[in-house]
Amino acid sequence: MNALxxxxxxxxxxxxxxxxxxxxxxxxxxxxxxxRRVFGSRASKIPIVKxxxxxxxxxxxxxxxxxxxxxxxxxxxxxxxxxxxxxLDQVWDLCVVGSGPxxxxxxxxGVKRGQSVLIIEAGGPVNESVEHHSVAQMMADFxxxxxxxxxxxxxxPFAQGRTWGGGSEINSGLYHHxxxxxxxxxxxxxxxxxEQLNVAVLEVEAGMPVHKQPAYSLGCYADSxxxxxxxxxxxxGGVIPRxxxxxxxxxxxxxxxxxxxxxxxxxxAARVTxxxxxxxxxxxxxxxxxxxxxSCAHELVxxxxxxxxxxxxxxxxxxxxxxxxxxxxxxxxxxxxREVAEYERIVNDLVDIDPHQAWSVDNQxxxxxxxxxxELLAATMAQKGLPYPTHPEHCAAIYISFASDxxxxxFQVGKHLxxxxxxxxxxxxxxxxxxxxxxxxxxxxxxxALGEPKNGYSTVHVFGSLxxxxxxxxxxxxxxxxxxxxxxxxDASIIPSHPxxxxxxxxMHLVTALENKRVDA
Numbered sequence: 001m002n003a004l005x006x007x008x009x010x011x012x013x014x015x016x017x018x019x020x021x022x023x024x025x026x027x028x029x030x031x032x033x034x035x036r037r038v039f040g041s042r043a044s045k046i047p048i049v050k051x052x053x054x055x056x057x058x059x060x061x062x063x064x065x066x067x068x069x070x071x072x073x074x075x076x077x078x079x080x081x082x083x084x085x086x087x088l089d090q091v092w093d094l095c096v097v098g099s100g101p102x103x104x105x106x107x108x109x110g111v112k113r114g115q116s117v118l119i120i121e122a123g124g125p126v127n128e129s130v131e132h133h134s135v136a137q138m139m140a141d142f143x144x145x146x147x148x149x150x151x152x153x154x155x156x157p158f159a160q161g162r163t164w165g166g167g168s169e170i171n172s173g174l175y176h177h178x179x180x181x182x183x184x185x186x187x188x189x190x191x192x193x194x195e196q197l198n199v200a201v202l203e204v205e206a207g208m209p210v211h212k213q214p215a216y217s218l219g220c221y222a223d224s225x226x227x228x229x230x231x232x233x234x235x236x237g238g239v240i241p242r243x244x245x246x247x248x249x250x251x252x253x254x255x256x257x258x259x260x261x262x263x264x265x266x267x268x269a270a271r272v273t274x275x276x277x278x279x280x281x282x283x284x285x286x287x288x289x290x291x292x293x294x295s296c297a298h299e300l301v302x303x304x305x306x307x308x309x310x311x312x313x314x315x316x317x318x319x320x321x322x323x324x325x326x327x328x329x330x331x332x333x334x335x336x337x338r339e340v341a342e343y344e345r346i347v348n349d350l351v352d353i354d355p356h357q358a359w360s361v362d363n364q365x366x367x368x369x370x371x372x373x374x375e376l377l378a379a380t381m382a383q384k385g386l387p388y389p390t391h392p393e394h395c396a397a398i399y400i401s402f403a404s405d406x407x408x409x410x411f412q413v414g415k416h417l418x419x420x421x422x423x424x425x426x427x428x429x430x431x432x433x434x435x436x437x438x439x440x441x442x443x444x445x446x447x448x449a450l451g452e453p454k455n456g457y458s459t460v461h462v463f464g465s466l467x468x469x470x471x472x473x474x475x476x477x478x479x480x481x482x483x484x485x486x487x488x489x490x491d492a493s494i495i496p497s498h499p500x501x502x503x504x505x506x507x508m509h510l511v512t513a514l515e516n517k518r519v520d521a
Contacts, residue, residue: 004036004057006064013135014063020145024155024418032056044385054383055157059147061382065375066135081296083272088300092118095289095302097277097317100166101504102491103308104256104264105511108207111267113519118302119261119269120291122276122309123163126170126257133373141170143310150331150408150419150462157458158333160310164273168255168504171460172353172371173243175210176501177201178509179363186506189469189496191476192513200513204505208259209245213355217246220346221354225396228445229367230358233437237358237367240502279320280305280487287486307480308491311462315410315493316417323480323487324473331408331419332464332498335427335457336399337435338370340380341447342389347396348372354396363500365434367441370397384451395450400438401459402430403498410465419462431457461503463492470496478514490514 005011018029032052036043043053093115096103103119110117123141130137138146141163150156161167178186187197215222218239230237243254265271275298277291286303307314311331318324341347347354354369370380372395378388380397389395406423423431439449466474466489474480478494480487490511492503499506 004060010060010063010066013066014060017063017135017139017145018059018147020139021147022144022149022418023413024149024151025144025147028052028149028155029056029059050385054385058379058383061388062135062375062379065378065388081293083275083293083296083298087118087270087272088298090116090118090300091286092116092300092302094118094304094306095120095287095300096306096308097289098122098166098308098310098313098491099164099256099261099271100161100308100310100491101168101256101260101508102511103306104165104168104260105204105508106306106308106490106515107264107269108260108267109512109515111264111269117264117269118300119264119271120275120277120289121164121271121273122313123161124274125164131373132170133371133376135375137170143313148312150333150421151411152421152423154423154456156333156335156421156456158462159460160312160462164271165255165257165261166310168243169257171504172355173253173255173504174355174357174502175241175243175505176499178506179500181363182497182500186468186496186510189467189476190478190510190514190517192517196513196517197509200509200516203512204508207263208243208254210241211244211246212239212241213244213251214246217251218355220349220393221356223345223347224354224356225341225343225347225398225442225445225447226354226356226358226367226369228447229398229438229441230356232444233358233360233441235358235360235367237356239355240357242355277309277317279317280323281321282483282486287483303486305487306490307487307493308489311465311492312410312417312419314489314491315465318473318480319412319417320415323482326410326412326417328471328473329410329417329465330467330471331410331421331462332467332495333404333421333459334366334401334461334498335404335431336370336401336459337431337438337457338380338383338397338399339438339442339453340377340384340386340395340450341398341442342395342450343447344394346393348377348393350374350377350393359500360437364402364430365437366401366500367438368399368401370399372397381450386451398438398442400434402434403500404457404459405430423457461492463495463499463503464497466493468494468496477518479518488518
């Protein structure tokens with residue numbers, strides 16, 4: 001067994017997990033393993049070498065801390081195709097590519113309007129027995145096992161969902177309205193009135209339960225470190241509503257699979273899971289959709305197609321379909337700097353996240369709780385060169401986020417597109433300010449920031465590869481140019497600018513408004 005790992009099963013899980021990673025991540029892991037063999041434990045302390053070795057140690061720590069074997073939740077590799085002939089022979093009114101929040105809204109809307117709807121999803125249904133926010137879940141329900149990066153001088157790790165229901169099934173369900181200034185910008189980019197967007201908000205909220213976590217169920221988060229930071233800095237914020245219903249014991253989380261997708265399926269929509277759309281082509285009478293599974297390839301025709309395959313996945317389909325070129329895509333994200341804060345009291349239940357968030361008065365910075373389950377807390381600690389704490393319940397991973405700014409886009413390697421990002425000088429300066437603000441806030445709220453200041457960015461919110469109002473590939477309705485109105489984009493790709501809040505709710509509002517506008521036109 002390699003000395004890095006606490007057990008043979010941890011090493012085995014690590015090997016399987018890294019085999020899922022995006023190519024640049026796999027390359028980085030290979031380089032780091034070589035450096036670790038050459039320099040030993042000193043690798044994480046040598047200034048240049050530790051840039052490669054700290055991420056490796058974070059990944060290893062996560063698997064060492066895992067309490068379950070990831071094999072139990074691995075998505076089964078079907079050897080026989082489950083796509084029935086009648087699905088291929090039918091000419092569908094609407095084919096929805098991707099089942100995340102954007103695609104789910106479109107599917108439910110199409111069924112409501114009497115259309116025949118087919119949903120094609122690259123992932124499979126969520127395994128409810130798998131622990132939330134665990135390594136096992138990452139391996140089963142995330143694109144590339146949750147191991148993707150935007151390439152650049154300071155690589156930006158990010159994660160995307162790959163499951164029935166998309167990110168809504170695996171995120172924390174925090175629900176926001178857009179800040180007024182951002183809402184105005186989005187309406188202008190999409191050609192929407194305030195009334196159109198307001199109607200869309202009400203429609204979305206009618207389809208999903210949204211509640212604040214009641215005080216009786218907050219537990220240790222009733223004395224939230226985020227609230228302490230907010231108060232110390234004089235910022236605004238509080239408990240953020242979530243896609244949940246709370247009961248005396250526990251709660252029910254509502255993702256797309258139990259709401260909008262359930263409505264679509266109950267209304268007659270069909271679905272194909274574990275198949276990925278590779279390309280589309282406008283033909284007489286509709287759009288030819290090519291898609292493939294583990295051991296099969298198919299083609300069907302639909303009168304219209306909604307592309308909701310994600311910030312990277314949707315551009316990749318358009319590029320393969322010769323409907324756009326790589327240089328026409330962009331890339332944006334909420335940049336996050338994370339610190340581990342230690343308090344004398346319990347601030348982490350090691351299961352769920354603290355639902356408090358805080359914003360600076362000018363909305364430039366947001367502070368919130370990162371997921372701090374034992375596995376992910378171990379990874380964050382190792383990334384900072386720290387051992388796992390004796391009392392993890394006294395430690396919380398806390399982030400400060402701000403808008404990305406710099407040279408960005410997607411580039412081609414083989415048959416795939418990958419994001420790149422080079423931060424501007426202004427963003428580098430903002431990041432330094434953000435790090436100081438976060439550490440000061442932790443200190444002023446009776447906490448202690450552990451380890452050295454965090455270097456580099458990460459993110460969980462990527463968007464804007466086809467931003468409405470500025471993209472040359474889609475019009476202000478998200479319709480792909482050159483497709484006679486038959487192909488339109490309905491995912492985070494079309495977000496016009498940084499939402500400054502968790503984007504799921506605002507994206508669903510935008511997509512609903514665009515769908516209403518498209519039908520009314």
